[in-house]
Amino acid sequence: MHFKIRAAAKEDCREISRMIKELAVFEKMSDQVKISHEELERDGFCQNPFFECLVTEVPEQNKSEEGFTLVGYALYFYTYSTWMGRSVYLEDLYVMPEFRGNGIGKGLMSKVAEVGKKKQCVRLQLSVLDWNTPARDFYATKGAQDLTASEGWHFIRFDGQSLDDLVNEAPKD
Amino acid sequence: MHFKIRAAAKEDCREISRMIKELAVFEKMSDQVKISHEELERDGFCQNPFFECLVTEVPEQNKSEEGFTLVGYALYFYTYSTWMGRSVYLEDLYVMPEFRGNGIGKGLMSKVAEVGKKKQCVRLQLSVLDWNTPARDFYATKGAQDLTASEGWHFIRFDGQSLDDLVNEAPKD
Numbered sequence: 001m002h003f004k005i006r007a008a009a010k011e012d013c014r015e016i017s018r019m020i021k022e023l024a025v026f027e028k029m030s031d032q033v034k035i036s037h038e039e040l041e042r043d044g045f046c047q048n049p050f051f052e053c054l055v056t057e058v059p060e061q062n063k064s065e066e067g068f069t070l071v072g073y074a075l076y077f078y079t080y081s082t083w084m085g086r087s088v089y090l091e092d093l094y095v096m097p098e099f100r101g102n103g104i105g106k107g108l109m110s111k112v113a114e115v116g117k118k119k120q121c122v123r124l125q126l127s128v129l130d131w132n133t134p135a136r137d138f139y140a141t142k143g144a145q146d147l148t149a150s151e152g153w154h155f156i157r158f159d160g161q162s163l164d165d166l167v168n169e170a171p172k173d
Numbered sequence: 174m175h176f177k178i179r180a181a182a183k184e185d186c187r188e189i190s191r192m193i194k195e196l197a198v199f200e201k202m203s204d205q206v207k208i209s210h211e212e213l214e215r216d217g218f219c220q221n222p223f224f225e226c227l228v229t230e231v232p233e234q235n236k237s238e239e240g241f242t243l244v245g246y247a248l249y250f251y252t253y254s255t256w257m258g259r260s261v262y263l264e265d266l267y268v269m270p271e272f273r274g275n276g277i278g279k280g281l282m283s284k285v286a287e288v289g290k291k292k293q294c295v296r297l298q299l300s301v302l303d304w305n306t307p308a309r310d311f312y313a314t315k316g317a318q319d320l321t322a323s324e325g326w327h328f329i330r331f332d333g334q335s336l337d338d339l340v341n342e343a344p345k346d
Binding site for chain 2: 005020023024029032033034035039043048049050051075077078079080081082083084085086089091092103106107109110111113114116117122123124125126127128129130131136139142143144145146147148149151152153154155156157158159161162163164165166167168169170171
């Protein structure tokens, strides 16, 4: 199937938001999505954007059952290692179920790697759930390291009350 | 002890680089530091900076044995969740050994939380090694979640050859 991968435009945010929700439904977590397309527009298309996004577009004659021509996306941002410098982090990778098996997912991931490399990133990083064996096997086949398994890195998160508590302890200027 | 936490300036990069190396020596990984102060200047003080940094400064009369007045730093950047929006990620937190026990580390972390909150971040995230029990206990005491333990999230990294392989597979435009 012919498809094109291109940088997302501000006008694509409604469609990206639709796919974010589809991905969350698939993960049975749709009630967790608190971000609207207006917030994606604000955060991804401002002067210092918080993320970048690639989308996959298919020709009109290959549109989805519901009539969509944007059928996949990869959302990523830049992170920094004080040892190695710039990295790119792949937050979301999604392809609509009826378009899977056409190399779109691999294409999106490779394009993110290419964008990162052009920006002098020395790493592409992402996170995966331990029970998601197909994804973990796929990354391993591609030569990725699992740093949680090999080095014991754990993700820590402060949010809600624990984040507010930290803020309230901040020294006064 | 009196100390001040402030945003790092470009001129602080030489001192920040010195502390990055001290932290790596402490971790017995000093050969891993490939980033110089020139690269910190370039990446942290450009139009779309890859990171931000806070430093802790002590008065001249409290300077370190070697004569340093910058005695700690917190280096962080912004990440993005397609469910929840903006987050802040604390990459490095360091206080010189002779200045520990004065609340500088907690002060730096709280200040990063405060900066993040002002930027409408809903999370502060970081990573910790599983054998670093004091740090893990500290974060737990402060109400943080360990997402690797509770949900099974693993860190995946492509770099070197595996990153180049991805790039080489990218679809041509």
